Amino acid sequence: MTRHIELALIGGTGLYQFPGLDKIERHAVDTPYGPPSDSVVLGQVGKHRIAFLARHGESHTIPPHRVNYRANVWALHHLGARRVLGVNAVGGIRGDVGPRVLAVPDQIIDYTHDRLTSYCDVAGAEVRHIDFSEPYSAGLRKDLLAAASQAGVAVVDGGCYGATQGPRLETCAEIVRLRRDGCDLVGMTGMPEAALARELGLDYACLALVANWAAGCGGETEISLPEIFANLAAMTTQVPRLISALLAT
Template sequence: MIPGLELALIGGTGLYQLAGLEDAETHQPVTRYGAPSGPAHVGTLHGRRIAFLARHGEGHSVPPHRVNYRANLAALQSLGARRVLALNTVGGIGADFGPRVLACPDQLIDYTWGRISTVCEEPGTDVLHVDFGEPYSRGLRRQVLAAAQRSGTALVDGGCYGATQGPRLETRAEIARMRRDGCDLVGMTGMPEAGLAREMGLDYACLAIVANWAAGAGPDPDEVITLQDVLDNVAAASAGLPGLLEALLQGNGNA
């Protein structure tokens, strides 16, 4: 347990380290659920103690369906984190969610399968039935949105995140179905992470970084998505992150 650690960040595709983290210490906790994707780095950012963990490992070696989501969250919780801001690289479906947009979704739909999605998996554990009607913590979302406003960072408020299995990208028909279902964003790691955070009693919010149009959603229906395009767009969209994080960490005396 690290005193004063209130906020943890989980980085997605293209976000394997946190720029500006000072006096960083590396921790590799092993949890009751096994080892996390990689080490957690705890340091000081804008005068506050925070932790950072790369969801896919620091070399992007863990595909979305193999991420040990329970271990990642449990590791951060064991270090003392009570609030988690998830950075998710996603595709855009809705008209307001094009490449290089930042969004803070307020809803999600889970299309994944076969992943361990609860802390109630092992025999003998307590059975939890947590309320999940509002999948992201309202208070943390409000703080993220307020921080974006104070820092002048463009951030879309709301939207529905559709979590797919991966690691392949989706077909046009799948994206068309998701659009009919009401999804604005598509990613591969939003679940079971959000549900597990709720079961573990963590405040959790998502900062979605739109890397590309989802299949058939953009102005060019024949666009071919390349990894380089994704990384370039993530880098461009992430340009506003330092200012937003500074405002978040310095606001209200807590994260």
Template sequence: MSNHLIDLAVIGGSGLYKFPGLENTSRHAVGTPFGVASGEVVLGDFAGKRVAFLARHGESHSLPPHRVNYRANLWALHQLGARAVIGVNAVGGIRSDMGPRAIVVPDQLIDYTHGRYTSFCDIEGAEVNHIDFSEPYTASLRHRLLQAARKTGIAVIDGGCYGATQGPRLETRAEIARMRRDGCDLVGMTGMPEASLARELSLEYACLALVANFAAGCGDEAEISIEEIFAHLAAATAEVPRLLEAMLRA
């Protein structure tokens, strides 16, 4: 175990490949029993605290959601000394108030993914760990995010159910209609197994969901434009450093 003291680890999603404002940085390639992480972990100083940053899809967005090595990513952050992780996720909005550029701190999720390595128990000789996943996100970390949002005046929606789909394709209207019936408010492709792996490592974990577009059939658009998605995502992502700075300074 490293002696690094990390106050917060941030896993950046689509549109967040580097962490603005991180100073005195160093890069760390961490070997794991689960293969190679998405890239090097960048350690630096931010808001008077020690922060680790990892780009989930790689710094050049070379990894699609179903090919991300979630186990290696979480293991690497844990090995470097992280104890709390914020996963920043680009999502589609299903609920009417979760339109483009909305920022949401969900409190529940449903996993629709398949074929991914979902547990550290999958390797030979590992202890089987039946985690309690009733509440998939750490309440205290969610509370810190929401408090920071109130302090800075950034509009953030408290709660909602994140539906994790396989990707990399976007969903059909029928799939989104089913997810709405299931109780999903957001749809994304990277929320699982990241959240459950964090729980297996006893890491605090919360999701900061940035809405890039309305999901299929939920908005007025006949077709979802990738250019529009990234424009909305850039606007929402710009608020992330200010929000996290307020959280760390609290």
């Protein structure tokens, strides 16, 4: 099945539906890799057609290490998406990316393990060695930054996303290691999603919503989950305006 979809959005923690969609269709996509996290929602934003998929399911029932990333990305590609924006809740490590900051990272380090990370992991599949030097598509990143400026949404340009296994949050010592490795943000869902998109030839970028300071970075002795969800609720209200501007670019 192919149809013209201008943008696919993968919603992370706190973004389980995309408000303001018209002419909604829900598609339960069968994939060679099992079921996606949920049905893919197709709809209109003005004149623009988008797809939306809740990474953890619309009821947030799937933890980061159990997300079927291969099925999710394949389903969006199958429905006709060619540009994919992953929205990810993250913790802030660098001083200028604290809670309620939006960032558009340009690099990633993968610390995850035991995930199905490639479409080559199937018997008989072609072995493809993708170039992953720049893990996010430059053109889509540029358009996203321009859209943020046009929409009046403040975002930080660049930064390295450290992808950890989850679902637990990291120790202070682990964050010290990530900082030493050059990570500015830490999250649990950035990989293998970005690499899978590259394998399918999709343009892919990340919009990171900083929900909290990473362990040991903000002076707090304990990370507050209610505060995390309050921060995400505040930030997700800006996402539709940013997406509308992105679709107009």
